[in-house]
Amino acid sequence: MHIHYLSEENTVLNHFLAQIREATIQKDSMRFRKNIERIGEVMAYELSKTLEYETINIQTPLGIKKTTQISDKIVLCSILRAGLSLHTGFMNIFDAADNGFVSAYRHHPNNDDEFVIKVEYQAAPDLEDKSLILIDPMLATGQSIVAVLEKLNAEEKPKRIDIAVAIAAPEGVQYLQESLPENVHLWVASLDEKLNEKNYIIPGLGDAGDLAYGIKL
Template sequence: MQIHILSENNSVLNHFLGQIRNVNVHNDSMRFRRNIERIGEIMAYELSKELHYSTIEIQTPLGIKKTTEIKDQLVLCSILRAGLPLHMGFLNYFDSAENGFVSAYRHHPNNDAYFDIKVEYQAIADINNKNLLLIDPMLATGQSIVAVFNRLVERGTPKEIHIAVTIAAPEGIAFLEKHLPHNCHLWIAALDEKLDEKSYIVPGLGDAGDLAFGEKL
């Protein structure tokens, strides 16, 4: 797996990451959503450097200019509900991409720390021979991403696979490396220290879905 950690180089990305973590900013859900969207835009720009391009000629008012355009067919797929703002950031840049949405959540059957992943609602474009971009803001254990990926590939075989997350834990990265194809690209805005006893990322930022859209029952 090829791992790209974007916060290792100073840029405005780190400014936005600081704000989404800051408890003094967490009461502003609109700012949280917008900053996640901005992070998605920055990640889309960096990811675009790994895509394939075709040379084209365009007509300007004064002549002909050679340039390039994205050759790959892209399918953006986010995990509901937390993935929606990050998804929009990618869609702002890859505006001709097809889209998909899948719900996945932690299910605690015994009301204790043990959980499995439930994958339910799915609405996804054809991914056969296309570049699949699987989007989720938090990579904690990695189980949700692997469960969604396994469900998606029942429908077809992508040409390339990119996983995009805002914040990741080392345990989640190790799980993806074990269970996903070796030629995946993993794009991480920031790598954190560890998971706690409840499998939450530390220092993390809290529940991204709640911060973006309000607390759930």
């Protein structure tokens, strides 16, 4: 798996990352969603440099201009519900992309810290020979991403798979490296220190879905 750590360079991305972590700022849910969206826009721009392009001619009012445009057929797919704001950022950049949505959550059958990933709702377009960008703001254990990719890959095979996460734990990155093919690209806005005993990212930022959309039952 190819891994891209985007926060290693000093860019405005780190400014947005700092604001989604800051406990006083993140209390403003609208601002939190907007910052996640802006992180998605920056990540989409960086990812766009690695896509395939074709040469085209553009007719201007005064002549012809040769330029390039993306030739990949892109499908953006986010994991509900936390992925929606990050998805919007990617959609702002890849405005011609098709879009898909999958629900995945931690199910605690014994009401303790042990959990299994349940993937239920899925609404996705045809993925055959497409460029799939799977979007999820938090990469903790990595189990949700692997479970969703297994479901999406069951019948249709994209030609390229990119995974975009805002914040990742080393354990999750390692799990993806062990579970996914070599040709998958992982884009990480920021790599954190570790997972705690409950498999939450430290220092992390809390529950991204709750911060963006309110506390769930």
